[in-house]
Amino acid sequence: MNVLLxxxxxxxxxxxxxxxxxxxxxxxxxxxxxxxxFALVGVSDAQLxxxxxxxxxIAFLFASVLGFNRAFALELENDALSGLALAxxxxxxxxxxxxxxxxxxxxxxxxxxxxVFGVAFDLAxxxxxxxLAGIVALGSVGLTLVGTLFAAVAVRTxxxxxxxxxxxxxxxxxxxxxxxxxxxALFGGEGVAAGSLRLLLVFDLVYLIVSFLIFEYVLDE
Amino acid sequence: MSGAAIAARGLAxxxxxxxxxxxxxxxxxxxxxxxxxxxxxxxxSTLLGLVAGLMRPTAGSLRVNGQEPRARxxxxxxxxxxxxxxxxxxxxxRENLRFAARLFGVPNPEARVEALxxxxxxxxxxxxxxxxxxxxxxxxxxxxxxxxxxxxxxxLDEPFAGLDRTAAARLGTRLREVRGGGRTVVLVTxxxxxxxxxxxxxxxxxxxxxxxxxxxxxxxPAALERAYLAAVDGAT
Numbered sequence: 395m396n397v398l399l400x401x402x403x404x405x406x407x408x409x410x411x412x413x414x415x416x417x418x419x420x421x422x423x424x425x426x427x428x429x430x431x432f433a434l435v436g437v438s439d440a441q442l443x444x445x446x447x448x449x450x451x452i453a454f455l456f457a458s459v460l461g462f463n464r465a466f467a468l469e470l471e472n473d474a475l476s477g478l479a480l481a482x483x484x485x486x487x488x489x490x491x492x493x494x495x496x497x498x499x500x501x502x503x504x505x506x507x508x509x510v511f512g513v514a515f516d517l518a519x520x521x522x523x524x525x526l527a528g529i530v531a532l533g534s535v536g537l538t539l540v541g542t543l544f545a546a547v548a549v550r551t552x553x554x555x556x557x558x559x560x561x562x563x564x565x566x567x568x569x570x571x572x573x574x575x576x577x578x579a580l581f582g583g584e585g586v587a588a589g590s591l592r593l594l595l596v597f598d599l600v601y602l603i604v605s606f607l608i609f610e611y612v613l614d615e
Numbered sequence: 616m617s618g619a620a621i622a623a624r625g626l627a628x629x630x631x632x633x634x635x636x637x638x639x640x641x642x643x644x645x646x647x648x649x650x651x652x653x654x655x656x657x658x659x660s661t662l663l664g665l666v667a668g669l670m671r672p673t674a675g676s677l678r679v680n681g682q683e684p685r686a687r688x689x690x691x692x693x694x695x696x697x698x699x700x701x702x703x704x705x706x707x708x709r710e711n712l713r714f715a716a717r718l719f720g721v722p723n724p725e726a727r728v729e730a731l732x733x734x735x736x737x738x739x740x741x742x743x744x745x746x747x748x749x750x751x752x753x754x755x756x757x758x759x760x761x762x763x764x765x766x767x768x769x770x771l772d773e774p775f776a777g778l779d780r781t782a783a784a785r786l787g788t789r790l791r792e793v794r795g796g797g798r799t800v801v802l803v804t805x806x807x808x809x810x811x812x813x814x815x816x817x818x819x820x821x822x823x824x825x826x827x828x829x830x831x832x833x834x835x836p837a838a839l840e841r842a843y844l845a846a847v848d849g850a851t
Contacts, residue, residue: 400717404703404710411705411744468703476669477701477760481718482690614670 397483401491408468409499415464416499419457423507426453431514442515447577450511451570454530455537455563457503458496462541463558465496466549475549479613486606488613493542493605500534522580529580532594533573539601540565546612568597618681620645620768620799621666625675627823628661635661637823639675643816647831648800650814652807652839654847657820659803660698663770666801667695679768691719694766698773700757704746708737708756711745712763719764731759735789751782758789768799775806787812807843811836821846 409415430449434442469475478488508526512519519526540562548557572593576586621643628636636658643649651659664670665677668684682689702711712731716724732738735755740748745756754774761769774790775783790813794800804810810817815834819827819842827842829835 396720397718400714403717404706404714407710408703408705471704472702473697473699474701474703476695476697476699477715478718479669480667480690480693480695482687482720483718484687 395487397481397487398491398494401478401488402494405465405468405492405495406498409495415461416502418464419461419499419503420506422460423453423457423503424510426456427507427510427514434515443581444578446511446515446517447574447581450508450577451533451574453507453511454500454504454534455566455570457507458500458534458537458541459559459562461499461503462496462538462545462562463548463555465492465542466545467554470549475613484606485610485613489542489546489605489609492546493538496542497534497538500538501531504530504534517581525580525586526577529573529576529586529591529594532591532598533569533576535598536569536573536594536601537566539598539605540569543601543605543609543612546609568593572597618645619643619678620647620680621801622678622681623675624677626662626665626672626677627674628658628665628670629673634823636665636820639825641818641825641828643799643801644831645799646797647816648794648802648814650810650817650839651801651803651820652805652810652817652843652846653820656822657846658823659820660772661823662820663695663697663772663801663803666768667693667770669695691764692767693770694761694764694768695770696758696761696772696774697770698776700745700753701760702745702753702756705744707742707744708732708748709741711756712760715760715763721764727763731763735759751778751785754778754782754786755789758786762793766798768801769793770801770803772803773805774802775804775809783809807836807840811839819843819846 434445469478479485481488508519511517544561545558548554548561551557572590576590579586619642621641623639623641626636626639651662653659665672666679666684668690677684679689680692706714709728709732712728713724716727721727732741735758737752737756737759740752745753748756774786778786787809794813802810802813816831817829817834817839818825826846829839
């Protein structure tokens with residue numbers, strides 16, 4: 395647990411000093427909002443409501459790819475990743491420290507993006523804010539676990555910028571389906587389907603356990 | 616604790632088709648300083664990586680303090696100071712050491728960090744980011760980082776590389792202090808003079824195999840030089 399907190403502290407402090415990762419993620423996701431804002435001029439309210447959940451998750455997904463790639467690139471400077479691997483602790487705690495930092499940065503980006511989405515598309519988010527936050531959190535846990543794990547795999551490959559999306563996007567399909575369905579039901583005024591939430595929850599739990607256990611092998615040189 | 620600090624039997628490491636280390640038998644006595652010499656690509660850094668638990672052997676056995684190198688208790692007893700500094704450029708010197716102390720579960724980390732900054736002449740620069748350090752200062756900070764948990768076994772991978780004469784002399788003094796603390800040290804170097812000065816046992820690797828071994832008490836700088844030069848000539 396101490397190792398988790400140490401890695402989390404180090405990652406957040408580094409990001410606070412640089413701010414390049416969050417800024418790049420924010421810029422990208424806001425660009426997505428702007429592009430779709432102009433692309434969807436003149437569509438009906440119903441069509442808009444049907445499109446927004448998918449657009450929101452596209453913005454979250456691609457912003458997260460940018461952020462996760464950068465998370466382990468930091469560890470390549472001065473071979474700090476090997477320095478981490480020397481720690482006398484279960485490597486799973488190192489993974490959870492990195493994943494928690496990634497999750498918190500993603501949440502900041504998501505909060506800003508969702509607010510701008512609401513304004514740009516004239517959506518009344520306040521009444522559904524808590525339930526939306528719950529769905530986004532469940533989806534983002536899965537997104538972060540898979541993204542952090544595969545970023546660690548991709549970081550030592552030659553084409554890591556390309557490798558990460560190639561590795562993580564197919565695995566993330568259940569998360570994306572569950573998250574988009576749950577968000578669409580929420581925007582559509584229906585109750586959030588328990589099946590979508592169960593899918594997200596099971597995916598999160600499975601990847602939490604799997605990632606914790608296999609990270610030791612990912613760290614191997 | 617009795618027995619060798621590091622014991623390898625038939626140790627081998629392959630990276631795909633490349634054999635980096637082959638059939639190595641080695642005993643490093645507790646409290647001794649072993650110099651590991653050899654031309655580039657001889658398998659020196661691979662040996663250190665295996666002892667540090669950064670990679671797994673392809674064949675053979677390796678025990679560090681009588682245990683598997685990747686065991687938590689083994690890792691807690693090993694300090695690795697590599698080619699790279701393992702430092703985070705955005706963190707200050709103090710924060711880098713504090714982070715390493717927390718990773719290794721050092722009791723009373725603040726006092727240990729301040730003591731190390733003092734010992735390595737970095738107290739004045741504690742609040743400066745590591746990314747602004749000269750190579751010599753980064754080296755000193757890197758050594759302090761590797762010793763933050765007061766390890767019994769210290770692994771040094773070419774610590775003199777890239778240092779000017781003054782910085783190298785200062786580092787030599789530091790290493791004599793490390794050696795004086797009764798630690799077991801494995802020193803990978805190309806610098807024969809430094810090896811002769813600091814070590815009391817030596818091996819020469821060439822093409823992943825051990826071609827010369829001088830045990831403690833039979834250390835001969837002249838024989839070591841001959842073996843090293845033969846290995847380098849053979850590799851070129």
